[in-house]
Amino acid sequence: MKAPSTALLRTFSPLWQTQATPWTARSCVQRLPQQQPQCANFSTTRSNMARKGRGGEKRDMRISESSMLAQSRHPSFRTKKRLEKNPENQRSANLPIPSIALIRYHLQHPLTPRPLRFSRNRSLRHWTIHRAWRLYQSQLHTARERELERQYNSMASACEALRLIDNHGLTAEERGQLGADGEPGKEMGRLFRIAMRKDGVWDGVPIEYARIQTETPPREGFNEGWTR
Numbered sequence: 001m002k003a004p005s006t007a008l009l010r011t012f013s014p015l016w017q018t019q020a021t022p023w024t025a026r027s028c029v030q031r032l033p034q035q036q037p038q039c040a041n042f043s044t045t046r047s048n049m050a051r052k053g054r055g056g057e058k059r060d061m062r063i064s065e066s067s068m069l070a071q072s073r074h075p076s077f078r079t080k081k082r083l084e085k086n087p088e089n090q091r092s093a094n095l096p097i098p099s100i101a102l103i104r105y106h107l108q109h110p111l112t113p114r115p116l117r118f119s120r121n122r123s124l125r126h127w128t129i130h131r132a133w134r135l136y137q138s139q140l141h142t143a144r145e146r147e148l149e150r151q152y153n154s155m156a157s158a159c160e161a162l163r164l165i166d167n168h169g170l171t172a173e174e175r176g177q178l179g180a181d182g183e184p185g186k187e188m189g190r191l192f193r194i195a196m197r198k199d200g201v202w203d204g205v206p207i208e209y210a211r212i213q214t215e216t217p218p219r220e221g222f223n224e225g226w227t228r
Contacts, residue, residue: 162192 164171167187
């Protein structure tokens with residue numbers, strides 16, 4: 001078996017990851033320590049407020065909150081002093097993240113097959129076979145639907161014939177042609193009404209199936225002591 005592809009491994013493995021900082025920003029970061037640090041403030045408002053005695057120098061809470069949020073989220077802000085003071089923090093920093101460890105395990109597992117990369121001819125063969133199978137399944141589905149529709153139409157026509165005949169099997173037109181005496185009365189459609197009865201439908205079926213089958217259980221369980 002061939003080794004799994006390293007295409008996905010490059011996405012998650014830190015060994016394959018490149019630096020996220022663009023080359024322009026990296027050059028600026030490298031030059032920063034060489035430059036002379038700025039001593040004067042960009043704004044004199046805070047110093048003027050401090051001299052006038054109006055509550056001292058004000059702090060920019062937006063900058064402090066954003067910096068604190070970045071320090072809490074970014075793993076590079078875990079300083080060595082903080083890790084050395086508390087051994088539990090050091091152990092938690094060394095532990096891998098479960099989600100990333102699971103992804104790496106499945107990507108680097110020896111039994112993981114390589115991703116399917118079909119050539120043009122192989123992809124064409126695969127598509128042809130799949131399309132032929134789908135057409136065959138569609139033909140079976142259409143034939144099954146037509147057979148059920150034929151049965152339904154035959155039952156509907158039989159019920160309509162029973163509704164129009166009397167006890168002797170004659171319709172109103174046939175009775176007029178034969179010169180039958182009297183009105184059919186209740187005898188007309190009697191066989192249809194008998195066929196539509198639902199008496200004794202559940203005689204040969206267990207009582208458990210008398211209730212409509214649902215995905216959830218009923219509020220009241222089945223009464224095992226039930227008798228007819």
